[in-house]
Amino acid sequence: MIAALIFLAIVVAIAGWWLSRQRLFSKPWLETGNAGLAPGTEAINQPASKVGLGVFLAVVGALFALFFSAYFMRMEFPDWRTLAMPRIVWFNTGALVLSSIALQMAVVAARRGRLQALRQDLLAGAAAAVIFLVGQVLAWRALAELGYFATSNPAYSFFVLITGVHGLHMIGGLIALARTAVQSAGGEVTERLRTGTELCATYWHFMLLVWVIIVALLAGWLNEFADICRQLLV
Template identity: 55%
Template sequence: MNVILVFLAAVAAIIIWWLSGQRLTSKPWLETGSVRLPAHDGADRPAVPAVKIGLFVFLGVVGALFSLAVSAYFMRMASADWWGMPIPRLLWVNTAALALSSAALQWAKREARHGRMEALRPALVTGLALAVFFLVGQIQAWRELTAAGYVLADNPANSFFYMLTGLHGLHIFGGLAVLTHTTVKAFSTDVAPERLRLSVDLSTIYSHFMLAVWLLLFALFAGWANDFVDLCRTLLK
């Protein structure tokens, strides 16, 4: 229970911080298109697209889903039939690929903001290629584990590993569909710069969030999160 409360508190803090920065006083569910926010000096700030607000709501739901799964992971660890499984070295390579993909999209976001299409296109292609590499690497890690005898139904630790990495992989795959569409649009000659900037921005936010979730899962599988949870429990006593 402590784990899920800490995770949900972190998600809520991020959402509140973002909303406070935007000074979101309007009611976007009653409006269509974009939401125009007042600036600190009384002038109108650039409109916040409703799709971006929807993305943050979606990420909040995804964060709650993963927090429930992680909480169940910790509770199941206390069972007698639980024994850990080794972490393939390939996961380190996959983690580096996902981090570089997120960095490449941050680069693409900066180039899109300044309208530098010549630099934006390779940045998007790099981010897309590294994300695909991550998914392929995850599948290869599964194959290595199953070849070593760590199958899905062998013990609960294996089941949680395949379930959590599979769930994360599905979210990465869904983000790849949007990123692929954005990359294709970047090579189009009649694309609207505003819409392209928004697409790149949304893909970058999603990529950063999925990287944060993966780092949490990786720490969980490696056993590093156990010490952190023990420390939290000690502080909460």
């Protein structure tokens, strides 16, 4: 429960930082003089898609926080058996890290107007993400071969649920990434393409953060962290 609350607090902090960068907390109606010269009025020029993504990520973060809280509460029942983490999970984590790095490189290429590098980075990021998703399916099969089933072990049910919901969000991100890749087929780096690339990269970084916390949860590291927090609060 404590770890879930800490994660939710991190999500809220990230959302607040995002909104502050969009300058949504400014009050341009209190300024006098030319509106174009008033400080804080840059929010008018910010794409609505950036604001929408920030709100969406906050909702997604709250959803996963609820999953984590339910996971901790279900662990207290006597029928709970801890899962043996398949080795491929670590490979999948590496693939997602590489995908996030590739999209960040795509952002840099877009800002510098390097269209060819942008296309390559988008393709690399998408390929690594697909490898991650395939690896997740293999991880489910590996656990099933070890004798873990949804009806016999609730830990396996939570593993499939949490990683499955994360995978669905990754598939949605791939659809958005595909649209951005289609836009890169043009002859130049437009502002729309640059914005789309930045949005995809931000989404990927957030999904990577969520995945790292999921791995820490399933591997038992968050349990140790929660115990330390309880000791500090006592």
